[in-house]
Amino acid sequence: MEDGVxxxxxxxxxxxxxxxxxxxxxxxxxxxxxxxxxxxxxxxxESFAKGGVGAIISSYVPVSLRGRIMPNYAMIDADDKVPFxxxxxxxxxxxxxxxILQLSHSGRQRDNPGVENFKTKALSSTSxxxxxxxxxxxxxxxxxIKETIQDFANGAxxxxxxxxxxxxxxxSHGYLITQFLSSAINDRKDEYGGVLRNRAAFLLEIxxxxxxxxxxxxxxxxxxxxxxxxxxxxxxxxxxNTLQEGIQVAKWAEEAGVDAIHVSIGSIFPxxxxxxxxxxxxxxxxxYGTMIGSGVRGxxxxxxxxxxxxxxxxxxFWERTKKSHPIEAVSSEYCKAVKQNVSVPIIxxxxxxxxxxxxxxxSEGYTDAVSMARPLVANRDLPHILRSGKDLPERPCTFxxxxxxxxxxxPLGCYxxxxxxxxxxxxxxxxxxxxxPEPFLESERAGQDVRA
Amino acid sequence: MSDETIIRTAEGDxxxxxxxxxxxxxxxxxxRNLLLVVVLVAVxxxxxxxxxxxxxxPVTYGDIREHxxxxxxxxxxxGSVFTPVGGVLPPYLIFKTLPAICPDKLPGxxxxxxxxxxxxxELPVGISRRRRLGLDEVGVNCAACHTGTVxxxxxxxxxxxxxxxxxxxxxxxxxxxxxxCSLDDRLTAGNVIAKAKESGTxxxxxxxxxxxLFIIQRIKLETLSLRNRISPLLDDPTLPQWGRGRxxxxxxYKAIQFNWDLTRLPRAELMGAADFPSLWNQQPRxxxxxxxxxxxxxxxxxxxxxxxxxxxxxxTVDYAAIQRVHDWILxxxxxxxxxxxxxxxxxxxxAVYDAxxxxxxxFTGSKTGTVEDIASIGTDAxxxxxxxxxxxxxxxxxxxxxxxxxxxxxxxxxxxxxxLDGVWARxxxxxxxxxxxxADLLNPxxxxxxxxxxxxxxxxxxxxxFVTDTAAARASGSTYDTAIPGNGNxxxxxxxxxxxxxxxxxLEYLKTL
Numbered sequence: 001m002e003d004g005v006x007x008x009x010x011x012x013x014x015x016x017x018x019x020x021x022x023x024x025x026x027x028x029x030x031x032x033x034x035x036x037x038x039x040x041x042x043x044x045x046e047s048f049a050k051g052g053v054g055a056i057i058s059s060y061v062p063v064s065l066r067g068r069i070m071p072n073y074a075m076i077d078a079d080d081k082v083p084f085x086x087x088x089x090x091x092x093x094x095x096x097x098x099x100i101l102q103l104s105h106s107g108r109q110r111d112n113p114g115v116e117n118f119k120t121k122a123l124s125s126t127s128x129x130x131x132x133x134x135x136x137x138x139x140x141x142x143x144x145i146k147e148t149i150q151d152f153a154n155g156a157x158x159x160x161x162x163x164x165x166x167x168x169x170x171x172s173h174g175y176l177i178t179q180f181l182s183s184a185i186n187d188r189k190d191e192y193g194g195v196l197r198n199r200a201a202f203l204l205e206i207x208x209x210x211x212x213x214x215x216x217x218x219x220x221x222x223x224x225x226x227x228x229x230x231x232x233x234x235x236x237x238x239x240x241n242t243l244q245e246g247i248q249v250a251k252w253a254e255e256a257g258v259d260a261i262h263v264s265i266g267s268i269f270p271x272x273x274x275x276x277x278x279x280x281x282x283x284x285x286x287x288y289g290t291m292i293g294s295g296v297r298g299x300x301x302x303x304x305x306x307x308x309x310x311x312x313x314x315x316x317f318w319e320r321t322k323k324s325h326p327i328e329a330v331s332s333e334y335c336k337a338v339k340q341n342v343s344v345p346i347i348x349x350x351x352x353x354x355x356x357x358x359x360x361x362x363s364e365g366y367t368d369a370v371s372m373a374r375p376l377v378a379n380r381d382l383p384h385i386l387r388s389g390k391d392l393p394e395r396p397c398t399f400x401x402x403x404x405x406x407x408x409x410x411p412l413g414c415y416x417x418x419x420x421x422x423x424x425x426x427x428x429x430x431x432x433x434x435x436x437p438e439p440f441l442e443s444e445r446a447g448q449d450v451r452a
Numbered sequence: 453m454s455d456e457t458i459i460r461t462a463e464g465d466x467x468x469x470x471x472x473x474x475x476x477x478x479x480x481x482x483x484r485n486l487l488l489v490v491v492l493v494a495v496x497x498x499x500x501x502x503x504x505x506x507x508x509x510p511v512t513y514g515d516i517r518e519h520x521x522x523x524x525x526x527x528x529x530x531g532s533v534f535t536p537v538g539g540v541l542p543p544y545l546i547f548k549t550l551p552a553i554c555p556d557k558l559p560g561x562x563x564x565x566x567x568x569x570x571x572x573x574e575l576p577v578g579i580s581r582r583r584r585l586g587l588d589e590v591g592v593n594c595a596a597c598h599t600g601t602v603x604x605x606x607x608x609x610x611x612x613x614x615x616x617x618x619x620x621x622x623x624x625x626x627x628x629x630x631x632x633c634s635l636d637d638r639l640t641a642g643n644v645i646a647k648a649k650e651s652g653t654x655x656x657x658x659x660x661x662x663x664x665l666f667i668i669q670r671i672k673l674e675t676l677s678l679r680n681r682i683s684p685l686l687d688d689p690t691l692p693q694w695g696r697g698r699x700x701x702x703x704x705y706k707a708i709q710f711n712w713d714l715t716r717l718p719r720a721e722l723m724g725a726a727d728f729p730s731l732w733n734q735q736p737r738x739x740x741x742x743x744x745x746x747x748x749x750x751x752x753x754x755x756x757x758x759x760x761x762x763x764x765x766x767x768t769v770d771y772a773a774i775q776r777v778h779d780w781i782l783x784x785x786x787x788x789x790x791x792x793x794x795x796x797x798x799x800x801x802x803a804v805y806d807a808x809x810x811x812x813x814x815f816t817g818s819k820t821g822t823v824e825d826i827a828s829i830g831t832d833a834x835x836x837x838x839x840x841x842x843x844x845x846x847x848x849x850x851x852x853x854x855x856x857x858x859x860x861x862x863x864x865x866x867x868x869x870x871x872l873d874g875v876w877a878r879x880x881x882x883x884x885x886x887x888x889x890x891a892d893l894l895n896p897x898x899x900x901x902x903x904x905x906x907x908x909x910x911x912x913x914x915x916x917x918f919v920t921d922t923a924a925a926r927a928s929g930s931t932y933d934t935a936i937p938g939n940g941n942x943x944x945x946x947x948x949x950x951x952x953x954x955x956x957x958x959l960e961y962l963k964t965l
Binding site: 119136 | 472473474475479482
């Protein structure tokens with residue numbers, strides 16, 4: 001039985017998507033250290049297109065090296081990256097799927113600076129360190145702000161050159177644009193700080209610069225926080241932007257020329273509410289070590305994750321805000337409020353998988369589409385399954401967030417052994433499928449001597 | 453080079469630059485600052501603890517009379533918290549609560565022992581307070597044994613006379629009680645704190661901690677140690693009790709200051725109780741033979757030696773405080789007789805005095821301040837024999853290499869002829885207080901009272917001495933039996949041959965001194 005609501009096409013000003021299911025931003029460390037792309041990334045993105053989603057929004061793509069969250073993610077900081085992204089777009093397009101590239105700048109949220117960055121502090125709106133890992137930063141100068149705005153515009157131009165279907169500004173989850181927007185983070189005294197309009201100036205100038213660079217006929221969307229919840233983890237932090245402020249930013253973004261708004265919540269990443277679900281301490285103990293030296297609180301956090309006796313203390317902080325929110329459709333209520341105040345289409349993310357939930361949020365006016373990542377990592381063909389009339393796959397995503405913690409160290413995939421009946425080897429084999437096809441296999445078969 | 457570490461290898465020096473990325477720099481600064489804070493806090497805590505435990509702060513009094521009554525002469529326990537020295541009383545909180553902790557051992561409280569309480573003062577006259585070893589300690593000062601009370605009639609008000617022998621004080625009973633209660637099972641930190649609270653005294657957290665962890669154990673150990681030394685004196689029922697108004701000066705001295713084994717001394721030597729003397733008018737006494745047996749001719753040495761008896765030690769003594777008392781008693785006038793005096797009879801009495809007494813007892817007398825041989829004075833010899841040549845030589849070893857070293861102690865063979873200023877307030881008479889009144893002293897020994905009560909403070913203006921033979925006197929005083937060794941009332945036969953009229957005249961004159 002075909003579901004009427006979910007599989008209705010969605011028409012944006014410059015883009016038509018075949019259904020209401022978007023692959024949200026997610027990727028592993030699949031690319032080259034220097035930011036050039038790999039076949040693995042193409043495999044990764046194409047697998048979702050095959051699964052039936054209407055559009056894929058790329059994982060964050062740095063617009064500059066200094067704004068890279070961690071190494072081994074393909075960048076769009078220079079024109080030489082265009083051919084790779086064209087290849088990605090071509091692969092996805094073969095499956096009647098659109099590809100929207102997310103333009104991103106980490107700001108202070110640089111989880112692993114890499115050798116190129118580790119001797120410098122990250123750039124941000126502020127010089128106050130990140131509240132979770134203690135990632136250090138320094139406030140951008142006005143010159144650096146202008147340069148960064150142009151980096152975003154250049155990224156958008158390259159995406160269009162690569163034949164991609166649109167770009168998204170990552171203005172949520174605590175990355176650079178959030179660092180300007182959020183009252184909990186932005187402590188500037190100049191025209192980019194203070195009242196909300198000043199804090200939003202950075203975002204709005206980026207939108208204007210992109211429009212100037214790519215024109216009005218190229219899809220541009222912004223991923224925005226409806227609410228910051230900046231004190232979700234530590235109650236002594238400031239609260240950050242309220243829903244009213246989130247709505248106001250969305251309205252300004254619409255006026256500035258975005259074609260859609262991707263609604264989320266959370267002033268840091270990860271955040272107790274985003275991605276919703278678990279925060280597995282065993283995985284943190286195994287893998288958090290890879291970013292232990294990135295921030296000045298890494299050792300503290302690792303100690304909390306490592307010792308069983310301390311884990312309940314961290315959990316008590318991590319869980320405190322989650323108690324008042326559902327895992328599924330975690331931000332839908334806030335999204336609805338945003339949607340009621342803007343007229344461009346809305347995409348909502350956070351805990352979508354069950355067709356009954358998706359149908360409801362779309363049909364009851366919470367959002368126009370949903371984006372999801374983890375349920376698709378678990379079941380690439382989730383759209384086909386839903387289309388076949390089932391509300392849930394046989395082995396649904398458990399929202400355990402093991403994929404999230406593994407992403408900083410290991411190839412991305414589903415790390416929930418329970419979904420493989422406890423068969424670790426089977427789980428790893430499934431994860432490793434992303435490396436097929438391999439880039440050099442064709443030449444081996446052709447009998448060429450690759451050693452020559 | 454501060455942020456570089458040089459690693460030496462076979463190939464040469466490798467310079468390992470550290471602390472050069474922002475995270476390392478931050479953490480390096482953070483740890484350095486944390487270490488600084490920890491060190492700073494440790495230093496501050498250490499200084500605070502040192503100040504707390506090293507503080508030596510007496511409660512001071514501007515008025516010399518208050519200083520005499522309540523000021524510290526250093527007799528509180530002191531030294532270091534690890535090896536406390538000196539002192540014969542437990543800390544303030546314990547001292548104050550002892551009567552409530554052992555009510556059966558002292559039903560009437562400290563006042564029943566003859567300690568004098570004045571309005572507005574928590575502690576009795578003669579007990580000083582001083583912060584030492586982190587606690588308020590208490591000690592005994594000069595006034596304990598040298599402040600007496602007088603009433604002109606049972607119903608009249610009590611006069612407190614500074615410098616007067618504390619004829620009402622049961623010093624032996626006082627020490628017996630403090631020691632017995634200190635060793636009592638009921639003396640616990642919990643009881644002390646509870647009783648202090650009942651009396652409205654605040655007990656700080658630090659005090660509770662110290663009481664629970666150290667003080668009670670320390671007090672019991674120190675009391676046992678002290679008790680072991682003087683046990684042969686205080687625990688032997690066959691030795692005469694001191695009774696009110698008396699102290700055995702030199703036998704506890706032997707045990708406490710020199711740690712002599714008293715059981716090895718001749719028993720007769722352990723019976724040295726004698727009356728407290730008066731403290732006034734000391735200036736003319738400089739150079740005279742002081743103490744009953746005249747064993748020292750220096751006021752300073754006599755004062756310092758007396759303070760040792762109050763619990764002072766060479767390391768805890770407060771010389772300045774003692775000097776203040778010394779300067780004051782040089783000219784402290786004797787008290788005036790509290791009844792009327794018949795002037796004409798007194799004038800006649802002066803002639804008798806000049807003829808029969810002045811040679812030995814007037815400040816200008818040729819023999820005043822000298823030692824009268826025991827054979828000629830004939831009074832009880834036990835006090836004389838309790839002070840020995842060995843003790844005199846040992847005393848010279850106290851305060852070694854010090855300006856305060858004793859140099860004037862000597863063994864004598866008699867009792868000193870003392871000036872009679874304020875003699876009316878120095879009853880009972882003779883060195884051992886064996887004769888209750890001056891009238892009795894002018895009688896032959898056989899006619900002097902054999903058993904009487906002493907320590908009662910109602911005065912008998914006719915016989916010149918305290919009332920000894922009423923029910924009230926017997927109830928509040930201690931019984932003095934002249935038959936007990938050391939209590940003999942013989943000797944000093946001067947004046948017994950005077951006529952009754954002459955004796956009356958002489959008594960009238962003696963009231964004026």
